Amino acid sequence: MLRDLVRAFVDKELIPLENAFGPRREIPPDVMRGLQAKTKEMGLWMLDVPEEYGGASLDLLSRCLIDEQVGRTALFHWHSHPLFGPALRPVLRYCNEEQKERFLWPVLRGEIRICFAQTEPDAGSDPASIRTRAVRDGEDFVINGAKRFITAAGESDYAQLMAATDPEKGSKGGITVFMVDLQSPGVTVTESWPNITGESLWEIALDNVRVPNANIIGELGQGFELGQKFLTEARIKSHGARSIGAAQRALDLMIEYSQQRVTFGQPLSDRQAIQFMIADSAMEIRMARLLTYECAWRSDRGEDIRDLSYMVKIQGTELVTRVADRAIQVHGGMGVSTELPLEHFYREARAVRINEGATEVLRWRLARNLMRSPRRS
C-alpha cells in the first residue's frame, strides 16, 4: 500500500514537473512547499523521526520502498531532497537532552539545516586519516583544518564535523563529531568546482574556530563510529533504493521507446540486440531490489548489515549506471537530451559511485571482512 501510494504520487505530481524548470530542474521554493504540503497530508512526513517528535517513525524497509519510487523521477539529486520534511540523521540521534533543544528540535521545525562534513583534501576514502584537528582549551575545543566536497554546506547553519581529537588513535577513538556553527569566527565556506551532477558542493576552512565542549555529539572519540552509522544507512536507502527506482524508470522508458521506434522497417523491440539489453536490465534490477530489501529488513531486525550495505551500494550504483547507459543508447539522440530523465540518472549515477564509500573501497572492505569471517553464506 505504501509503495503504491508513493508511486501514484510520483506519477501524478512529480514526473509531470520534470521539464517545468529548465535543464537544471531547480524547483522553485513555493512549488516545493506545495509538494511538501501534499506529502504531509498523505502522512509521509519526517519519515525516520519517532512519533513522539511528530514523525512517521517508519522502519528502513518502508523508507526504502518510498525512496525507490522517488528515485524514478529526475527532479532531485540523489541524496538530498526535502520532499518528506527534515530527516533525523543518525548522528542527531545521539544528541543529549540539552542538545535536542538546540539542534534536534530546530532541525525538525525546519528552522536550521545541518550538513555532514567528513571529507578533506587529503582524506576521502580513508576518513581515519583526517587532519582537521580539535584541541581542548578550557570549556572549548579549538578546531583547525579544511573540509571538501560537502553537500549543502552553503545553505546550512551547522556542520556535523569530524575532527581528530586524538590523532594517534585514528578510527579507534581518535575522532569526534562536533556541531560547528558555520557563522563562527574563523569559518569560511566557499563553493567547490562545479561537478557533473549540477549540485553545488562546498569547502569549509576552519582557522582557530572555537567550539564549546557542549557541541560534541555522542562521546569524545565516538566520531568514527557515528559517521559510519550515518553512511551505512545512506548506502541502503539513498544509494540502493534510489538507484533501483531510477534504473526501473530507465528500463520502462527503454521498453516503451523500443516498441515505438521503427528503423529499417521494424520496431527496435524486434531486434535481439535491444531485447538483450531489456532482459539484462530487468534481471539486474530484480536482483538489486531483493538485496536492498533484505538488507533493510535485516537492519530493522537489529542485525549487523555493514557488509550487506556495501553490496547494496555497489550493486545499486553500478546497476543504474549500466541501465541508464543502455536506455540512452536505445533512445539514440533523444537519450542524451534533457527532455528525458535518462541523462540526469546517468550523471547522478556517475557521482554516487564515489561518495559515501567509493566502489573500490567498499569492495575491498567487503572482501577483507569475508576473509576474516568464519561464516560466509
Ligand SMILES: Cc1cc2nc3c(=O)[nH]c(=O)nc-3n(C[C@H](O)[C@H](O)[C@H](O)COP(=O)(O)OP(=O)(O)OC[C@H]3O[C@@H](n4cnc5c(N)ncnc54)[C@H](O)[C@@H]3O)c2cc1C
Ligand atoms: C556528489 C558528492 C557529494 C559529496 N558529499 C559529501 C558530503 O556531504 N560530506 C562529505 O564529507 N563528503 C562528501 N563527498 C565526498 C566523498 O565522500 C569523497 O569524494 C569520497 O569519500 C572519495 O574520496 P576522494 O574524493 O578523496 O577520493 P580518494 O579517496 O582519493 O579515492 C580516489 C579513488 O581511489 C580509489 N581508492 C581509494 N583507496 C583505495 C584502495 N585502498 N584500494 C583501491 N582503490 C582505492 C577510490 O575508490 C576512488 O576511486 C561528496 C562527494 C561527491 C562526489
